[in-house]
Amino acid sequence: MERYLRFYIKFQGYMIGGFTLLLSILMTLVIFQSNDPYYPMEFYYNYRFMGTTALVLGIFWFFAGCTFLYGVHCEIKQCLLPFALLYLVDLALLAIRDIVMIWHDRRWYSMVFVNIPTLLAVLYITCYLFMTLVALGRLFSTDPKPQTGDNFVRFSNGITNPVALAEEEEAALVAE
Numbered sequence: 001m002e003r004y005l006r007f008y009i010k011f012q013g014y015m016i017g018g019f020t021l022l023l024s025i026l027m028t029l030v031i032f033q034s035n036d037p038y039y040p041m042e043f044y045y046n047y048r049f050m051g052t053t054a055l056v057l058g059i060f061w062f063f064a065g066c067t068f069l070y071g072v073h074c075e076i077k078q079c080l081l082p083f084a085l086l087y088l089v090d091l092a093l094l095a096i097r098d099i100v101m102i103w104h105d106r107r108w109y110s111m112v113f114v115n116i117p118t119l120l121a122v123l124y125i126t127c128y129l130f131m132t133l134v135a136l137g138r139l140f141s142t143d144p145k146p147q148t149g150d151n152f153v154r155f156s157n158g159i160t161n162p163v164a165l166a167e168e169e170e171a172a173l174v175a176e
Helices: 002-034 041-049 051-074 077-103 116-141 162-175
Strands: none
Touching (some): 002 116
């Protein structure tokens, strides 16, 4: 059961890392090709999805995904941290975007944290990602328990340690 759970958690890590790499490449290309590098100031609230900011964040997401996959493959807990940190930064950028959009009376249904179905999806994804990161971190910090049945057992074959035998003989000579 523990072996299956270990496989399942690592599989989730590979899936998250793979989707991060794939979507970072695709989304960055789509956003970069469909928008100009410099966008008009009246759309400054949408800086996360326009221009060179989207390109820079896409490159950061690509490197975070590579680091994440390397960390899952080699079971290095510290390699999971760039992904978590970048996710929190991206979430904070979306929250700032929503605050600015509320300030300027923009459409409420295009906001992430005001639209209830979108908010529920973001909360679910955030909980799922961080629970997976916690599970991976705990998995990497503990060694698997030894399985019964295939442990190495050493049998006595009658050969004694020559150094210990010499010490016993020396002790017997001194005692006489």
